Amino acid sequence: MVPHLITALTGPINELEQRVLDSMPAIERWFRLEWMEHTPPFYASVDVRNAGFKLSPVSTRLFPSAWNNLTPEMVPLAVQAAMAAIEKICPEARNLLVVPKNGPHSLAYLDNLVQLRRIFNMAGLNVRLGSIDPALKKTTTVELQNGESVTLEPVIRGKRRLGLKDFDPCTILLNNDLSAGVPGILEEIFEQYLLPPLHAGWPTRRKSKHFKAYEEVAKRLGKLLGVDPWLINPLFDKCEEVDLDQDSGMECLRSQVDVVLTRVRRKYKEYGIKEKPFVVVKADHGTHELGIVTVRDAKDMQALADHVKTLVKNRQTPLMPHGFMVQEGVMTQERVNNAVAEPVIYTMDRYVVGGFYRVHAGRGVDEALNAPGADYVPLAFEHSTQLPQPGVKPGASLPNRFYMYGVVGRLAMLAASYELEATDPEAEVYD
Amino acid sequence: MVPHLITALTGPINELEQRVLDSMPAIERWFRLEWMEHTPPFYASVDVRNAGFKLSPVSTRLFPSAWNNLTPEMVPLAVQAAMAAIEKICPEARNLLVVPKNGPHSLAYLDNLVQLRRIFNMAGLNVRLGSIDPALKKTTTVELQNGESVTLEPVIRGKRRLGLKDFDPCTILLNNDLSAGVPGILEEIFEQYLLPPLHAGWPTRRKSKHFKAYEEVAKRLGKLLGVDPWLINPLFDKCEEVDLDQDSGMECLRSQVDVVLTRVRRKYKEYGIKEKPFVVVKADHGTHELGIVTVRDAKDMQALADHVKTLVKNRQTPLMPHGFMVQEGVMTQERVNNAVAEPVIYTMDRYVVGGFYRVHAGRGVDEALNAPGADYVPLAFEHSTQLPQPGVKPGASLPNRFYMYGVVGRLAMLAASYELEATDPEAEVYD
Known part of the structure; x- marks a missing residue:
């Protein structure tokens, strides 16, 4: 199920x-069967790009923030999904400890924490925020503009448990992608549920591994x-251990x-697509100061090489070797208020609970939008009494254009x- | 979790x-633990009466209709709950057969069927409506005012399965309370899931059994x-096998x-309540042509006896003995557009998915509202960005006045x- 949200798409529905839309019951059944065998990530957000002729995820976060961009209408869906998730993991839970990323925090991030606290509180848990930031020495309360407040407390580590003063949680929810390790x-927290697990953090995760797994499931859904x-x-490929300090560092990137x-x-030729193809070069894990770079041709490649040179020259310490992914760029055809936009899909347990548009007025259709200057536009629910339904005669109901985003x-x-x-x-290995 | 719907309550929040509201996390946890041991009814609707000093369910339907009175905003919650329900029962399901009550159907009931079809369709199932009405000889399509249509098909019974032409469902959803047996x-449908089970129908169900079970769980929640x-x-008591044809038939009712x-x-005395107490006499299963009768005093009792006499006299055939329940009446203090109103709560699986007010301008605060002339007013979602949250300082967020209805x-x-x-x-019996 995907809530019927109003997308910016107004053009005709293409073949894909x-x-x-026509395969909805088969798709839902397929997911249902998959979730019998596999455990959904506790929560996730997925950046999706829709080029019209193709539709792809370009980034999957397993410690999603920006929950505050979900509208109040989406909160009940998130709460219901949170109940389902908690019930499976720790039904007897009274307390949930949310571990935010380390500070300093933007007001937007604090709003995100308030939203997460709200969701799990409404799901029936006492929620407190426990910081693992060594810089946070004592309990700190920040008043927000809307009159609410956020209290961050330093965590207390026991031998096998993590908690706060007078607060012993059953489950610890990480909202910290562990970029710093x-x-x-x-x-060694053996007595509590730590979610998502530590190996979902960037020290272990590789985007190329994710997209390899995605390729497999996409093949199967494509077949269906x-x-x-x-x-x-x-499409994608990768370069491991790129040492940008060396002149040879660019070789792998250039070739991939x-x-x-x-x-x-x-x-593009096979499908008669007239657009100019491009790829995106990005860190294979976490972020890299190189940023996310769009490469269309030799000129862009040269600009990237020059950019790397400047980067290396201006540093005091050498750049550590880092893995990079070279991924097919998917342009976005969506516009919100004339600005280039891409949908971001939020999931909790196995449910799509909402989404919004990331909008960037200063960026092109083939550039990353998740950059300073980005703005967020909530998706509204379609409130027509005629919800979409396959089998109903064309025109009788509005199609849920958000559905395919929910599928991807x-x-x-x-x-x-x-x-x-x-x-x-x-993991237990069965031979 | 209970969605934050706007109730007609505007007065101060009383102690109860x-x-x-303060016990929300404890209440949610209690339900969570209960659902580990017990299977929620597939779906239900509950009429609730709020007297201010007390709050009670007065009727629990296990084959609820009137789903069409849920607003489009509530549908995603119902769909998500339906997914959870289906996943537990028959994850590999492709097809769902909905069995409506026997005709003739009101337009409102057909709208209800459309809403149910929509919910399960969006949950990823092919849904068709299979009638068990012997009067329905062939597939019949009714066009509704909103441009949608309802097709009822006669069911086809196999040796161990029920289906339609070219439609073999995994699960059969009854929307028929089996009042007629x-x-x-x-x-003997052994190979499919029949939900709710046959013993949830009126031939087996007794309201007095339901309220006996309710008394037990209410004691435990009261303690919490x-x-x-x-x-x-x-409070309630019952009379079994009341034979209204006999002069002695009224004796048990009078005494109870x-x-x-x-x-x-x-x-009332214990709590210093000044209102006039009353009881409600109603059939212990299904409905009875006597209707639902409010009794406040000896005068009302005499009126009931007179009513029974007239009923018996005007019949050609004798009245069959029937069980009756005598239940404490709970007046309703809610008003919508100056009419007496009572909230009706809809659940699917273990989730509250929505509700509406049943309103009856022609009835008093101590009378049943589920009668000809009743109207339905949807509850709107509270869209304030500040959702209710215990622990937030008073006034900082709007309390969810719908929450306690969701609990009851x-x-x-x-x-x-x-x-x-x-x-x-x-049932398997464990000694």
Whole structure:
């Protein structure tokens, strides 16, 4: 099920979308069967790009923030999903400890914490925020503009448990992607549920592993839909341990950009697509100061090389070798108030609970929008009494244009589930 | 979790409601633990009456209709709950057969069927409507005013399965309370899930059994809240096999009315309640042509006796003996557009998915509203960005006045779960 949200799409429904809409019962059943075998990530957000001819996730976060961009109308869906999630993990739970990322925090991030607290509180848990930031020495309360307040308390680590003063949680919810490494204070917590697990953090996660898993599930969904999986799957390749300090550092990137661009060009030709293909170079885990770079041709590649040179020259300390992913770029055809926009899908347990548009007026259709200057526009619920229904004669009901985003978002979430199974250090191996 | 709907309550929050609001995490946890041991009814609707000093369910339907009175905003919650329900019962399901009550159908009931079809369709099932009405000889399509249509098909009974032409469902959803008895066509269906089970129909169900089970769970919730369970539990007694054709038929009713009224009077005195106590006499199963009768005193009792006499005199055939329940009347203090109103709570699986007000301009605060002339007013979602949250300083957020209705509604649903366990003909008995 995907809530019927009003998207910015107003054009005709193309073949891919029609195929997805028509296959709704089969798609839902397929997900249902998948969730019998695989555990959905506790929560996730997925950036989706819709080029019209193709639709893909481009980023899957397993410690999503920005929950505050979900509208009050979406909160009941999130709460209901949170209840389902909690019930499976720790039904006897009274207390939930949310561990935010380390400070300093933007007001938007604090709003995100308030929203998470609200969701789990309404799901029937006492929620408190426990910081693992060594800089937070004592309980700190911040008053927010809307009259609410956020209290961050320093966590107290026991031998096998993590908690707060007079607060012993059954479950610990991480809202911290562990980019800086797994702190010792989170290790060897044997008596509580730590969610998402530590291996969902960037020290273990690799975007290339995620998209490899995504490729597999996209193939299977493509087969079910009877479409070329490329229509929902961005091609990619990777370079491990790129040492940008060395002159040879760019070699792998240059060659992989070429490989991926060639594959994309071939696909564009096959489908008669007139747009200019492009790839996106990004860190294979976490973020990298190089940022997310769009490469369309040799000129862009040269600009990237020059950019790397400047970066290296201006640093005091050498850049550590880092893995990079070269991913097929998917342009976005959506516009909100004339600005380039991409939908972001929020999931909790196995449910799509809402979403919003990330909008960036200063960026092009082939550039990353998750950058300073981005804005967020909530998606509204479609309140027509005539909800979409396959089988109803055309025109009788409004199609749920958000549905296909919910499908691709959940497909990325399913890929994350496979990915986490594969990287689980405690996985039981059956021969 | 209970969605934050706007109720007609505008007065101050009394002690009982405050207790319920403050205990939210404990209440939710209690329900969570109950659902680990007990299976929620597939779906239910519960009529609730709020007298201010006390709050009670007065009727629990296990084959609820009137789903069409839920607003489009509530549908996503119902769909998400339906997904959870289906996933537990028959995750591999492709098809769902909905069996409506036998015709002729009002337009409102057909709208109800459309809403149910919509909910389960969006949950990812192919839904068709299979009639067990012997009068329906062939597939019949009715066009509705909103442009949608309803197609009823005669069911086809196999040796062990029920279906339609080219439609073999995994699950059969009854929207038919079997008042007229369990038809043979629904018996001995061994290979499909029949939901709710046949023993949830009126041939087996007794309201007095339901309220006995409710009394038990209300005691336990009362203990958890630290309140007298009477504040959420209507007192009752019953008369079995009342033969109204006999002059002695009224004896049991007269004496039980007296017993219950005396108990209620004592409670009113204990709490210093100045209102006039009353009881409600109603059929212990299904409906009875006597209707639902309010009795406040000897005069009302005499009117009831006279009414019975007229009823008996005007009939050609004798009245069959029938069980009756004498239940403490709970007046309703809610008004919508100056008319007396009572909230009706809808649940699916273990979730409250919505509700509406049943309103009757021609009825008093101590009369049944579920009668010809009743109207339905949807409850709107509270869209304030500040959702209710215990612990937030008073005034900082709007309390969810719908919450306590959701609690009492779910308490009745939990009672139904106990009731169905006790009457399950296939229950395994552990010594």
